Amino acid sequence: MDSEQGAPTDAAGGAQRPFPGPVSPMFADYLDGLERGVLVVRECTACAARQWPPRTLCARCRGREFRPAVIADHGLVHTFTVVHRGFDPWFADRVPYGIVVADLGDGIRMLGNYLGAELGTLVCGLPVRARYERSGGHAFVGWAPADTGPEC
């Protein structure tokens, strides 16, 4: 992912969407998954426990070796917020925007922006599915209502 820093931006000279620099090795498989349009968590090679978010040690067996595991990319809105004020230059131009915590089962929750057409439709328990966005040469996950098709 570090090699993408020279990629074309969507707003030359303007603010860039925040992206980690440098990328932590523990997150490399996850970020690579976003590039391919899949959600990748970690799985302990010793005990097969799923791990999210990435941590140095496995919480079950203290193992330190992990392999990537693709998970289903749909779930339910566990909670959300709608942001009306910018706290970052890139997002300041995009208010109001929604932030969703999607519960994907097996104790895994992931955060992302709400990609539904209307912020007013956002409620806890709403079925959502992952959608993948690109900005500044990087991929990001977002959450759209599950009943919207991939081309909406």
Next chain:
Amino acid sequence: MLSGLAAGRERRERQAQITGIGESEYVRGTALSTEDLLLQAALLACADAGVEPASVDGVVVPNGKLAAESFVHALGISDLRFHAANAMGGASTAAAVMIAAAAVISGQASRVVVAAGGTQYSGGRRLSSADGSAATFSWPAQDLRTHLERPYGLTVPMQWYSLQATRWLHETGADPAGLRAVALAARDHAHSNARAWFRDRPLTAEQYDSAPYVVFPFRLYDICLESDGAAAVLVEPATASGHGGHRSVVLLGGGEGHADVPDDLVSRPDMLELGLTKVARRVFAELGLAATDVDFAQIYDCFTFVVLRQLEELGFCKRGEGSDYVLDAGIGPGSTVPVNTHGGLLAQAHIAGMNHVVEAVRQLRGDAGAAQLARADLGLVTSYGDMSAGSLLVLAAA
């Protein structure tokens, strides 16, 4: 009951007391530095305690805002025996007072200054700013912040806690009107405090309701002030005889608490759990007290929602009933257990919650001026920060 808790030589040897309090000016706009403000507050705390600053032998600085060496120079400390800095965001303050207490009870130090605050408004980095400067603050688990949150526009504490607030409203069916009640009560208390930024500036329900959402479900007046200022306390063993001529204020107990998955709200199995959930249960059981026994509560109020949740976890009411509690029993002037008699972070100033500790001491001494409660023998103070870490102090007039 109180005399039983605070009295007895054997018990006193395991307790600390707060013998001095100091506060700088609380303003929005200053030419002073964080160092200047912290040292000023520390010197005032020594003067209030009636001790020579040079006799201080311990320094605790929440979040390490200033190096202990700076206190050595400014106070003229000849033999610094103990220093510590902790890192729990806003929750560091009450926890730092407990570190100081542990130091004097164990004999590692005899006079420990704890100073908090800084130039939150004028220092060039505001959490409310759109310039992204919040990203330069030191948060726990920075990799989670930079890889999983900031790319989605989640940058500041009010956003973290808004995720808990939405879940709280959904899961418990809590009444959102409790948020407004906390905001109005803070302003009501502020009228009795000479240092309060919002003194003589009342807030009406209509003004609250017509203010815009900043981060749903938080409106403008659900969010605390950003301030410049510092406050400090001097902690000594409970067995030390006071020199300041004040009523003695004893730390009966306290401690810190960290929720499950303490650095990640998103993945916390019970997203509503707080650090205070654990420490309150522990401390009240140790003391044989309940939260409802106190005469006042100074509760860390970075956001109105955080007050409601802490009231619930302290045990004033059940989870989901915080709004009912503040709407029915009340927390304003004249209520059974008034909350934040100085106006708090919402209406007095954001002094990292050390202003809550100072106000608790004033109440217990009987020196709180127009805000003085008729009965103030037992009180509690909470601090709150980062991903809902918590700390708690229980104090009594002895």
